[in-house]
Amino acid sequence: xxxxxxxxxxxxxxxxxxxxxxxxxxxxxxxxxxxxxxxxxxxxxxxxxxxxxxxxxxxxxxxxxxxxxxxxxxxxxxxxxxxxxxxxxxxxxxxxxxxxxxxxxxxxxxxxxxxxxxxxxxxxxxxxxxxxxxxxxxxxxxxxxxxxxxxxxxxxxxxxxxxxxxxxxxxxxxxxxxxxxxxxxxxxxxxxxxxxxxxxxxxxxxxxxxxxxxxxxxxxxxxxxxxxxxxxxxxxxxxxxxxxxxxxxxxxxxxxxxxxxxxxxxxxxxxxxxxxxxxxxxxxxxxxxxxxxxxxxxxxxxxxxxxxxxxxxxxxxxxxxxxxxxxxxxxxxxxxxxxxxxxxxxxxxxxxxxxxxxxxxxxxxxxxxxxxxxxxxxxxxxxxxxxxxxxxxxxxxxxxxxxxxxxxxxxxxxxxxxxxxxxxxxxxxxxxxxxxxxxxxxxxxxxxxxxxxxxxxxxxxxxxxxxxxxxxxxxxxxxxxxxxxxxxxxxxxxxxxxxxxxxxxxxxxxxxxxxxxxxxxxxxxxxxxxxxxxxxxxxxxxxxxxxxxxxxxxxxxxxxxxxxxxxxxxxxxxxxxxxxxxxxxxxxxxxxxxxxxxxxxxxxxxxxxxxxxxxxxxxxxxxxxxxxxxxxxxxxx
Numbered sequence: 001x002x003x004x005x006x007x008x009x010x011x012x013x014x015x016x017x018x019x020x021x022x023x024x025x026x027x028x029x030x031x032x033x034x035x036x037x038x039x040x041x042x043x044x045x046x047x048x049x050x051x052x053x054x055x056x057x058x059x060x061x062x063x064x065x066x067x068x069x070x071x072x073x074x075x076x077x078x079x080x081x082x083x084x085x086x087x088x089x090x091x092x093x094x095x096x097x098x099x100x101x102x103x104x105x106x107x108x109x110x111x112x113x114x115x116x117x118x119x120x121x122x123x124x125x126x127x128x129x130x131x132x133x134x135x136x137x138x139x140x141x142x143x144x145x146x147x148x149x150x151x152x153x154x155x156x157x158x159x160x161x162x163x164x165x166x167x168x169x170x171x172x173x174x175x176x177x178x179x180x181x182x183x184x185x186x187x188x189x190x191x192x193x194x195x196x197x198x199x200x201x202x203x204x205x206x207x208x209x210x211x212x213x214x215x216x217x218x219x220x221x222x223x224x225x226x227x228x229x230x231x232x233x234x235x236x237x238x239x240x241x242x243x244x245x246x247x248x249x250x251x252x253x254x255x256x257x258x259x260x261x262x263x264x265x266x267x268x269x270x271x272x273x274x275x276x277x278x279x280x281x282x283x284x285x286x287x288x289x290x291x292x293x294x295x296x297x298x299x300x301x302x303x304x305x306x307x308x309x310x311x312x313x314x315x316x317x318x319x320x321x322x323x324x325x326x327x328x329x330x331x332x333x334x335x336x337x338x339x340x341x342x343x344x345x346x347x348x349x350x351x352x353x354x355x356x357x358x359x360x361x362x363x364x365x366x367x368x369x370x371x372x373x374x375x376x377x378x379x380x381x382x383x384x385x386x387x388x389x390x391x392x393x394x395x396x397x398x399x400x401x402x403x404x405x406x407x408x409x410x411x412x413x414x415x416x417x418x419x420x421x422x423x424x425x426x427x428x429x430x431x432x433x434x435x436x437x438x439x440x441x442x443x444x445x446x447x448x449x450x451x452x453x454x455x456x457x458x459x460x461x462x463x464x465x466x467x468x469x470x471x472x473x474x475x476x477x478x479x480x481x482x483x484x485x486x487x488x489x490x491x492x493x494x495x496x497x498x499x500x501x502x503x504x505x506x507x508x509x510x511x512x513x514x515x516x517x518x519x520x521x522x523x524x525x526x527x528x529x530x531x532x533x534x535x536x537x538x539x540x541x542x543x544x545x546x547x548x549x550x551x552x553x554x555x556x557x558x559x560x561x562x563x564x565x566x567x568x569x570x571x572x573x574x575x576x577x578x579x580x581x582x583x584x585x586x587x588x589x590x591x592x593x594x595x596x597x598x599x600x601x602x603x604x605x606x607x608x609x610x611x612x613x614x615x616x617x618x619x620x621x622x623x624x625x626x627x628x629x630x631x632x633x634x635x636x637x
Contacts, residue, residue, distance in 0.1 A: 002199050007349050036082065040602055042571050043306035043564060054084060062091050069099040069460050076108055085115035103136045110142050115148065134257055136615075141176070168203040169234075169409025171241060178209075204230035204242060205554060212249045219514070220255060227262055238266045240273060247279035256283040264292075269299040274308045281315050290322050301560050304600055313561055317388070320557035327425070335384060336423040338550070341369070343408060343416050344408040346401050346537060349584035350544055353625050354581050357618055366451040366511050367414040370400035371430050374457040376468075380431040383424075388557075389542075391489060392460045395431045397541060398468070398534040399456050399496055405498045405537075409522050411513045416450065419541065424553035433457055433468070450474055452511055454503060465489055467499055471506050482511045493530030521577040529572055536566045536582055545587040559594050562586065563601055567608060574612035580622045587629045599633045606630075 029035050029047040036053045039045055048056075058079060065071040072095050079088045090104075092112040099105035106129035113122035126143040129136070140163030148156035157180060163173050174197065181193035191213060198206035211226035227246055234242050243263050250259035260283055269277055277300045284293035297315050300308060348355040349526040375392040400417040407415035420428035452473055459466035471480045483502055487495035507513040525533050539562045546556050566583045573579045587605075591598055605626060614622055 001266075037307075039306040041569055041607055042570070043304075043309065044568055045306065045309075050082070053082075054087060058084060059087065062088065066091060066094055067098065069095060069101065069105070069403060073099070073101075073104055073108060075113065080111060080115060087207055088112055089116060096125070100441070102133055103139055104332065107124055107136075107138045107142055110139070110146070112525055114142070114146060119146050119149055135162065135166045136171065137163045137170050139163075140166060141170060141173035144173075144176075164197060165200055168197050169205040169239070169494065171205070174205050177355070188261075202233055204233040204239075206231070208242065208245045208249075211246075215249055215253050215255070220258070224258065228614040231262075231266070236266075237268055237271050240271060240276065240428075243272050243276045244279075247276055247283075251279050251283055256287055259283050260287075267296070269296075269303055273303075274300060274305070274311060278311060278315075281319075282618055285315075285319060285322055286323075288326075290319055290326065293319055293322075298596075301597075302600060306403050309560075309564075313558070316558045316561065320555070321388050323555060323557075324386055327386050335425075337420050337428055338423060339417050340419040340421060340545075340548075340551075341420065342401070342404060343414060345405040346540055347582050348418070350547065350589070351568065352585050352588065353621060357519070357521070357581075357621070359516075361412065361414060363412070364414045365412050365513055366507075367416060367451045367577040368404075368454060368507065368511070369427045369450040370403040370407075370418045370454045370456065371418045371420050372396045372456045372458075373420050373427065374433065375429050375431060375454070376433065376459040376461055377431055378461045386425060389427065390451075392458050392465070393427070394535065394538045395465075395492055395496075396429060396456070396458045396539040397427065399499070401502055401537050401541060402496060403454065403456070406524075407507065407513075409503065410504055410518045411507065411515050413507060413511070413513045421545070421551055422553070423551070426554035427542075452480075452507070456499075460489070465492065465495075467495055468493075469499065469503065471503075471510065473510075481506050491526075491528055491531050493527060493532075495536060496534060497524070497526070521616075524567070525573055525576065525579060529569060532565065533579065533582070536562075536569060536586070539565070540582065540589060543586060543593050546593040547589060552607055556593055559597050560592065563590060563597065567601070567604055570608055570612070575614065577614055577616075577618050577622065578624055580614055581618075584622050584625045584629070587626060591629050602630060602633050 030037065032047075034050055035047040036050055037045060037047055038053070038057070058075075062072070062075055062079075065075060072091060076088045076092050076095065079085070089112055092109045096105040096109045106125055110122045110126040113119070113125065115188075123143065123146045126139050126146065129139050130143070130331060130405060140159055143157045144159035147153075147159060157177075157387070160173055160177050160180075164177055168174070176497065178190050178193045178198070182190040185192065191210075194206045194209045194213075197203055198210060200206075207226045207230040211223040211230070212225065214220070214223040218471060230242060230246075231238065243266060247259050247263045250256070250262070260280065263276065264280060267280060277296050280296045281293045284296065291313070297312060297319065300312055338418070342349055344358060345354075373393075373396050375396050377392075397419055400419070404415035404417035407413055420430075422428045454472060455470045457468040458470055461585060467485045467487050468482070469484065470482045471523075472478070473480055483499075483506070485495045485499055486503075504513075506516065508515060542554075542556055543559075543562065545551050545554055563586070568587050570579055570583050587598065609623060609626060613619065
């Protein structure tokens with residue numbers, strides 16, 4: 001992906017909200033040659049047509065940066081990569097006039113002319129530079145390309161070799177020359193070319209290929225010697241290509257300790273980027289050094305590159321799995337389970353200022369405990385096991401949270417979500433249906449006995465989930481009602497919303513609950529966004545649990561996805577006070593659990609609050625809460 005597509009931003013402030021109707025998949029769009037991937041200011045990935053990119057982004061940004069040589073050069077190079085060679089001719093000519101970096105501007109203008117089949121103009125620009133300034137490796141290599149396009153292969157190869165003698169490490173020239181020698185003499189010819197180039201003063205790229213050959217011959221000592229020579233020639237900072245190839249060759253051949261020894265001390269995430277970092281993470285993980293792998297991952301996240309997000313999220317998950325796998329197995333008899341009882345909306349707990357917006361319940365008619373954390377699987381385990389949270393497990397916690405929130409705000413009853421926790425491990429999930437005896441147990445110490453218990457299970461034994469619900473009166477243990485709904489695992493929100501309405505109806509019928517008008521600000525998202533809201537609710541629970549002193553163990557992973565997901569939900573629901581309160585409370589909890597990460601979100605959060613400020617007293621409260629969380633990061637950013 002062109003770095004400039006996110007650096008210069010695709011402004012999507014007026015983009016349409018998410019639509020639930022069937023659309024082209026992201027994979028289809030990514031494979032469509034007429035589409036270009038872009039990222040908006042909030043890091044959201046989207047696709048626009050090449051024509052839209054040209055008309056609405058590229059030409060405007062070229063004009064804005066026409067007198068900024070560094071940025072203009074990068075944009076021209078990106079446009080060439082994307083096939084917009086004809087559009088950048090005047091800008092390349094302008095850069096040639098204003099750029100103090102003469103080799104750069106001459107080379108890019110020569111390439112632009114070449115791509116527009118103006119070979120005479122390309123030759124003139126490149127030859128004039130050589131006449132005025134002397135030999136330059138990149139200029140000579142591109143002049144060789146002009147000769148090659150004219151069919152003058154002898155002159156092209158001679159000029160190419162001259163370019164390599166000036167700069168033996170230019171990637172395009174090196175690859176072209178060695179490909180010619182491989183065509184003439186096979187692998188022996190290519191190896192001879194590496195040896196020939198390696199003798200040129202300053203060479204390091206050829207040494208890398210010779211080291212690869214040595215590794216393949218099981219001669220690690222020679223490879224290490226060649227790597228040392230290459231590093232000495234390259235100097236500091238080490239070129240990205242050098243570390244990428246070195247780390248890749250050593251890693252692929254199983255020399256992980258050597259790879260880390262050579263690469264890790266020289267790694268700079270701002271210079272060497274995702275691919276070198278990716279190799280370091282993989283090597284550290286395979287060696288069981290999860291902490292070192294996480295350190296590299298955090299360095300990469302700090303670069304704020306949305307185009308790296310998919311790879312970084314993958315490693316987030318893989319390293320979380322590794323952490324879980326490293327935990328000691330606990331015998332069943334030593335498991336200690338405690339229950340958390342969360343009254344009302346989760347985002348009003350743990351010192352949240354949003355408790356002030358809740359309606360007063362002076363005479364609640366009943367207290368209702370929502371008990372979940374039950375997932376029925378096709379192959380239930382016979383003994384306790386530790387695993388990373390999965391979608392059914394998260395949903396088994398999100399549903400009680402959503403029900404407690406809904407009943408607390410839609411009725412005159414008190415809604416409470418009960419979340420079981422295994423001390424020194426994390427969330428508990430049960431793989432069998434709760435019996436009546438299970439639901440008779442008082443849910444937590446220091447809590448009055450509830451009037452009703454609503455037990456919810458997620459049955460994922462079939463492709464479509466089944467949400468199972470039982471309503472039980474605690475005074476006599478009577479099983480009053482039950483219901484079930486089918487849910488789409490990819491979009492469970494609509495089924496959960498239907499379940500919430502059904503529970504409300506059952507409580508009105510059987511518990512004497514009344515349904516006064518809910519607060520005007522309480523507007524839950526719909527469709528896919530409600531599914532996302534449920535996920536963000538459960539993720540906030542995970543962050544909250546990291547800050548509760550009476551809970552031990554557990555862990556938090558995917559912190560960036562948690563913040564990005566909640567932020568992007570706010571962008572899709574720009575006027576929704578409920579969603580913004582959820583985000584603000586997630587920020588509060590993350591500041592306690594992972595404070596360093598918030599510094600990476602100052603610009604996005606500021607932009608959200610500036611572009612989508614909320615009205616009214618609640619809007620002011622939300623704004624003040626977010627400001628209080630982010631102030632120290634904004635001043636230090």
